[in-house]
Amino acid sequence: MKTLSELFSHFFTHKDFLPPASEIAGTLFTPLHFICAGILLVLLVTTAVWVAKRREKTIRTVFLVIWLATLILEPTKIVWETLSGASHNFEWGGILPLYPCSIFMYAMPFVIFGRGRLRYMGCGYVCTLGLLGAAVNFFYPANILSNYSCLSFAGFHTFFFHGAILFCALVMLISGYHSYKSAKTVWDLLLPALPALAVSVVANLVNFSKIGSDYMFFKLNSFFMAPLGALLPDAVSVLLVYAIYLFIHALPYLPCYIRHRLLTARGLHASHVLQENNSELKNKEDPIIERDRITH
Numbered sequence: 001m002k003t004l005s006e007l008f009s010h011f012f013t014h015k016d017f018l019p020p021a022s023e024i025a026g027t028l029f030t031p032l033h034f035i036c037a038g039i040l041l042v043l044l045v046t047t048a049v050w051v052a053k054r055r056e057k058t059i060r061t062v063f064l065v066i067w068l069a070t071l072i073l074e075p076t077k078i079v080w081e082t083l084s085g086a087s088h089n090f091e092w093g094g095i096l097p098l099y100p101c102s103i104f105m106y107a108m109p110f111v112i113f114g115r116g117r118l119r120y121m122g123c124g125y126v127c128t129l130g131l132l133g134a135a136v137n138f139f140y141p142a143n144i145l146s147n148y149s150c151l152s153f154a155g156f157h158t159f160f161f162h163g164a165i166l167f168c169a170l171v172m173l174i175s176g177y178h179s180y181k182s183a184k185t186v187w188d189l190l191l192p193a194l195p196a197l198a199v200s201v202v203a204n205l206v207n208f209s210k211i212g213s214d215y216m217f218f219k220l221n222s223f224f225m226a227p228l229g230a231l232l233p234d235a236v237s238v239l240l241v242y243a244i245y246l247f248i249h250a251l252p253y254l255p256c257y258i259r260h261r262l263l264t265a266r267g268l269h270a271s272h273v274l275q276e277n278n279s280e281l282k283n284k285e286d287p288i289i290e291r292d293r294i295t296h
Helices: 031-052 056-084 100-113 117-139 153-175 186-207 223-231 234-295
Strands: none
Touching: 031 056, 031 117, 031 153, 056 100, 056 153, 100 117, 100 153, 100 186, 117 153, 117 186, 117 234, 186 234
């Protein structure tokens, strides 16, 4: 049984100087990882339910505090990772905030300060791609906990950042701040993808520069996608990933969009039938009215 001081002894230690993961408490899928993740998840859900019952002004204030915290924490993590490593080099190919979950920092101003379509766009990202990416990284943080303990600065960052996205998405959906039921047009399906589309421009400028990274996974060179990326030309990979992102953003809205289109079509059909019936009735009544007029 390790003491508390031993558990936190490598809190700010870079992975370049850490012992093997098997010798570190709290790495991926260890008992300490499950305990910490379980406690955080309970706190996240209960707090989200409580905040969702507050006034909209309070909800926006909570969102603002969380957003500012991520704006402080992200560059702090970048500086720490750069200065505490063995090389002290800035890793342009992997450290820039140009990942699907990083878009949270750029979308939240629209969530907090936006109105109408702008707020819908920001919330749309958080409740689709943001929610999916955060859930994957919260429950399966292999990219971080394969090297670090959950009781480390890197572990804290990944749980806080992805937990923040999950929290905001839950608050939006529970409170009605955002709803999947509001999609009535094709534009409503596409609008949530605009933040990701904007960030993807910068991501691909870096991906296809001399740096040669795989930000937002457009080259399909990361994780389990690498074998597929090796087979496909870059142009096909990029188009495929764009299609996947569009589908992810639109999917939660599709059921209500389809339902609205069906109801609209039925309404138009019913209106057309009613007009035809009224026209037939009028055609039948006209000779009777004319005959009555002549008779009298």
